[in-house]
Amino acid sequence: MYCTTCGNEVPFGDNYCPNDGTFQQHDLQQHVTSGATPKFCSDCGTSNTGEHLYCIQCGSFQLTLIPFKFERTKEKVSAPSQALPDLSGINKKMALLCALLAFLMVGIASFIIAESFQNQAVSIQEVIAEYARVGQDGILYDFYDYGDSNLPTDPYTGTTDYWMATHLLNSEVSFDSTYDDETYKGGVHLESGYLILLLIPIFALLLSGYLYGRRNSLNTQQYWISSLLIGAVYGGLTAIVAIFAGFSFSGEIADDWFNTSLAIENNYPFVKAFFAAFFIGTVISFIGCLLGSGTLKSLTSSPLKEGVRTITIGIAASIVVMMVVFYGFIIDDLRLLGVEDIPTSVFVFIIAQLGFLLWNVLNLSSLSLNMSGFGENVQIDFSTLAGMKVIPTVTDQDLTMLLNNAQDLRFYMLLGLLLPITLFVWAGYRMQQEDAVRIHRIAMFGFVYALLMSLLVAGTNTGINFYSSPLTDSFIEMEDLPTLFYGFSTIGTFFKCFIFSTLFAIAGAYWKKQRNRGQVRT
Helix, strand or coil, X not given: CECCCXXXXXXXXXXXXXXXXXXXXXXCCCCEECCCCCCECCCCCCECCCCCCECCCCCCECCCEECCCCCCCCCCCCCCCCCCCCCCCCCHHHHHHHHHHXXXXXXXXXXXXXXXXXXXXXXXXXXXXXXXCCXXXXXXXXXXXXXXXXXXXXXXXXXXXXXXXXXXXXXXXXXXXXXXXXXXXEEEEEEECCHHHHHHHHHHHHHHHHHHHHHCCCCHHHHHHXXXXXXXXXXXXXXXXXXHCCCEEEEEEXXXXXXXXXXXXXXXXXXXXXXXXXXXXXXXXXXXXHHHHCHHHHCCCXXXXXXXXXXXXXXXXXXXXXXXXXXXXXXXXHHHCCCCCCXXXXXXXXXXXXXXHHHHHHCCCCEEEEEEECCEEEEEEEECCCEEEEECXXXXXXXXXXXXXXXXXXXXXXXXXXXXXXXXXXXXHHHCCXXXXXXXXXXXXXXXXXXXXXXXXXXXXXXXXXXXXXXXXXXXXXXXXXXXXXXXXXXXXXXXXXXHHHHHHXXXXXXXXXXXXXXXXX
């Protein structure tokens, strides 16, 4: 090394020149240069009077390299906001009006249905009252205090009961009786969901959401927040109706030798009514908002769109099949039994319910009928793949004939599997937009479809479950109380529908992929 000031040779490792004492820079981590040009080259000692950047003798770079030290400015990262979503762009007043409109539409429709079914309700109530007598004179008459000739004709079910039924809500009938200074408590849990009644809030909320979407131009997130507001208001109003829904009856008989009282109440759970109406109101109004704003058109073949489309087409097709079967086969058998004329309203209810049951069976779900009581338990299961099974095995002639007919029905059910398979394949075909098959997108379709089907199953199952406090001096034990269930397993329906729909939707996606490749080659 040579001194950059006088050109004298500096021993390697020394920090200062032995001739003039100039500090010599020895930095292994060199990054930037100093501003002064040295007079002599540090590598060969040649004079650099022309202040060249490179030595004219050896070509060495003349500027001294020194470490570059800097402090990196720390970027301020804003903490995630914990505030509520921005509601400034949402038309809150319009959302409240839409929720109120849907609520009133459902109420008016429930009133019309209650009035149309009033005659049937009265006749059924009279039959029940006729067979509900206790004792020689009929204690039921004494409870009502109408004497022995006049029966009350007001139906037990009214507008509020149908209002709750439109949201697939079940009722809880409880009784409290006192006989001879002993109190007995019990009740009946009723499960009876009619799918066709669900169309009333669906139509009302779709219309309300459509009006909101037409009047307000927002993005998808803002429409979702608006739907949450509509669902919350709609659910709150429906829960208030649930408080006043149902009926109550109380009566007392006092005689010389006994004293008895009876109180019956039919109630609907407040919390369950709120969450059921909130869920229906939010989802359906959101779809209505997307329809009204035209956003749904841009969601070409989305999992949500295909899931709703598949369920709608499948149930509608199953209802048409049940109408054909009813008029082609069942109506003749009913005439042989003496049933000549069926009211239109009853016919529509039955056909719609049977159509949904058929569609669920075609989705590989197992339809179960469980009957128990008085020490006996019978379970009848029917599925498309396994056929009909009766537990325990019985030798009754009528059930044997029923099993034989079920085997013939199984062939037609296997043939009917073509309907859901076709719809699932078509859904996967429509969702395939790119060269690569997006499995997660198809799995989302299967999840949406299975979730909607399981929710419908949970609301349409039919069952009667009696419960009571222990009865002293009674020959009826707790396990002997009768129970009845007719429907599907909610969890089983979800997994079967998810697997069934996803697999065939994937097949439809690969079909379109292969077809697109064939068109490109040609």
